[in-house]
Amino acid sequence: MLLRLLIFVLIASPLAAQTQREAGLELVLLADASGSIDADELAFQRQGYALAITDAAVIAAIGNSIYGNVAVTYVEWAANTAVVVPWTIIDSEETARAFADALTGPPRQAYGSNAIGSALLDAKRLIERNDIIAPRAVIDFSGDSIRNSSGPSIREARAEVLAAGITINALPILRPEDGRRAGANLEEEYATRIIGGPGAFMVTAEGRNSFAETVRRKLVLEISGLMPPAQFAAAKKGNATYPSRSARPK
Structure with a gap:
């Protein structure tokens, strides 16, 4: 993390600042819109993220961060990926509200079966090809x-x-309330096959009643650069190393 921050400082020259926006974090919210997600569930997910991003705790986490802002985009994935809300710098309650308002209106544009690998690579490209420079990048x-x-x-x-050098965090969604628990081993699969990178973690959404709260808690952790206590303790015992992301001009 210190190396990445040092690289960021070195390349954040006045010339680069003329063409690029600075943020403390580039965050891709990569949400499921595949065939298992019907129109009602899609709207519910968007509303949950809209409520979370405007929550006072999230706004406070942004305000208390080193740069006082984050760059966020909301993308839905299925057989294809679709950007629902483009890159937005959130640095206040007003900009968070604007992001939330933009999130709930657009029609669905991602359809079909699962293409998780493609979705991850599309999210990577969105980070690499934007006009934002940041010391951290996360795919949620x-x-x-x-x-x-x-x-x-x-x-x-x-x-x-x-x-x-991009971190992947995860939000496995379980639905016990409608009798469709999404795979008995989904959490284990996400822990071993999805998440990775510096400070990677996952938080499980147990159902509709707790979805927005789960997203809120996850956003606070991501913005603050923290991990859930149990996963932090587990990570300290591991020996995995990942390359630092060079926040170089794009």
């Missing part, structure tokens, strides 16, 4: 399945993302 992947029906494998895509 959410879904109710680990199936990968088309496109590159999850393993290949994940490796490419991690090699770029």
Whole structure:
């Protein structure tokens, strides 16, 4: 993390600042819109993220961060990916509200079966090709399945993302209230096959009643650069190392 911050400071020259926006974090909210998510569930997910991003705790986390802002985009994935809200610098309650308002209106544009590998690589490209420079980059992947029906494998895509110094966090979605618990081993699969990179973690959404609160808690952790206590303790015992992301001009 210190090396990444040092690189960021060195390349954040006055010339680069003329063409690029600075943020403390680049965050891709990569939400499931595959065939298992109907129109009502899609709207519910968007509303949950809209409530979370405007929550006072999230606004406070942004305000208390080193840069006082974050860059966020909301993307839905299925067989294809679709940007619902483009890159937005959130640095106040007003900009958070504008992001939330933009999130709830657009029509669905992602359809079909699961292409998780493609979704991860598309999120990576969104980070690499934007006009934002930041010392940290995170893909926040959410879904109710680990199936990968088309496109590159999850393993290949994940490796490419991690090699770029981008962290992948996860939000596995379980639905016990409607009798459709999304895979008995979904949390284990996400822990071993999805998340990775510096400070990677996952938080499980147990159902509708707690979805917005789960997203809120996850956003606070991501913005603050923290991990859930139990996963932090587990990570300290591991020996995994990941490359730092060079926040170089794009």
